[in-house]
Amino acid sequence: MRETTLTFIGTGHFQPAPDNDTASFVLNGHCLIDCGWNAAITMTRYGYTPLDIDRLLITHCHQDHYLGLAGVIFLRHLRENTVDALCQLEIIGPVEDIGRIVELARAYMQVEAFQRLANAKPEVVGVEPGQTIEAGELSIATAPVEHSVQGLAYRIRDERTGVELGFSGDTAYLPELAEHFRGVDVLVYEASWGVEDPEEGTEAGHSGVRQSARIARDAEAGKLYIVHTNRGQQGEILSAAREIFPETYWPEPGMTLHLP
Ligand SMILES: [Zn+2]
Ligand SMILES: [Zn+2]
Structure with missing residues (x-):
């Protein structure tokens, strides 16, 4: 039976812990959503390898969401001889920043001095918030968020299964996001402010x-998974969320959802 799978590689808050990387999620075994500090290595702990990643979706270009990019590109290059044909890597992200960040990651790896690495150039797709793109079996709709840099809230539909997933990236409370995420089966959402209630539409930059x-309640989402928050307050954070949206969960790193 066809299924959609989502593995939580990292769910942490700005800085990784020894047992939890920052934002990184693997969809259907080949699409990486955000790229935490150590994504290339952390994903191998859960049975994935950068060699299988052909799409990388970056929500926004803050370090906790892209710091592992050079590692992913470099590991693919180091191990390319271990596979028959290495898939092309397409990197999708906010148009204002993604091209520059990928170029900087390549410069950091000194591609000018390593010809084969220079040849292994990822394809970069800069996306304007609100734009919709097709990527293999995935239809990806984006919406703007409220954050200090340009960000993309991803709504992803797996056309094989009809499963729909939402990823907030980092954002302050923005009521319009409920419309963007309407009816998704799974909503992965940040809660940097934990049980605090930052003002809406301000410079908070993040959500409580x-x-x-x-947002999950107003969107009539199936299930809400809280990420990018304080793991020390798990109990309080979950109860506060469940008073509003009972189907709220706390994903442990390594957990895989099999959907539908
Ligand atoms: Zn951010
Ligand atoms: Zn972040």
Whole structure:
């Protein structure tokens, strides 16, 4: 039976912990959503390898969401001889920043001095918030977020299974996101402010968990998974969310959802 799978590689908050990387999720075994500090190595702990990644979706270009990019590109290059044909890597992200960040990652690896690495150039797709793109079996709709840099809230439909997933990236409370995420089966949402209630539409830049839960409730999402928050307050954060949206969960790193 065909299924959609989503593995939580890292769910952490700005800085990784020894047992939890920052934002990184693997969809259907080949699409990496955000690229935490150590994504290339962390994903191998859960049975994935950068050699299988042909699409990388970056929500926005803050370090906790892209720092592992050079590692992913370099590991693919180092191990390319171990596979018959290495898939092309397409990197999708906010048009304002993604091209520059990929070029900087390549410069950091000194591609000018390593010809084969220079040849292994990822394809970069800069996306304007609101744009929709097709990527293999995935239809990807984006919406703007409220953050200090340009960001993309991804709504992804697996056309093989009809499963729909939403990823907030980093954002302050923005009621319009409920419309963007309407009816998704799974909503992966940040809650950097935990049980605090930052003002709406301000420079908060991030959401409190009650705001995340309100988006899930208003969107009539299936299930809400809280990420990018304080793991030390798991109990309080979950109860605050569940008062508003009972189907709220706390994903442990390595957990895989099999959908539908
Ligand atoms: Zn951010
Ligand atoms: Zn972040």
